[in-house]
Amino acid sequence: MTVSVVKVHIGTLSDFPLQLGKTVEAGTLELAVFQTSNKQFKAIENRCPHKGGVLAEGMVSGNHVFCPMHDWKIDLSSGNVQAPDHGCVKTYETFVEGDNVFILLPS
Template identity: 60%
Template sequence: MVENTLGRVLIGKYSDLPERLGKTAFIGKEEIAIFKLANGNVRAIKNRCPHKGGVLAEGMVSGEHVFCPMHDWKINVCDGQVQAPDHGCVKAFKVEVEENLVYIVI
């Protein structure tokens, strides 16, 4: 975390985010998984799977989903919804990108 202004927390540079791989960020005690998707969009969700607490930033990314590395639960990185037949959700965070900087809105 670099800066907190107007309800936004600077995460880092857009150009430094790996494509289709997760990155972990901390905002206070909140652990967040950040993903730059193949289409260039950046998404952020809570970094723990609702099933057994797997670290989602370590999961495989496909399209707008991440697969939990522990038990392969498929979670949408846009809204945090777990895909059927599993159920549950994780908190999704709004992301803003301005001038190569990525912010999480809190």
């Protein structure tokens, strides 16, 4: 089964400071987008699975974001919450073309 995706422009490189989150709306989705310290872009759903904390406001360390409400540590690549906590957020593929940042969303 082939899943169809759509490429959505979410900003330019200068819109995303290193190691800070930014809330981005893409269609009906609210995403947290991060440029990690190694300049990779990561996009996840913007609500912590625990109590709904806004993940774009969390502290970024390496490839993880810490929920600003209760400090849950979430992997930006897999969306998995680090043990002993448990849960997962959806992740979305991102890529850069020139100065533009895009996300792939199911259509």
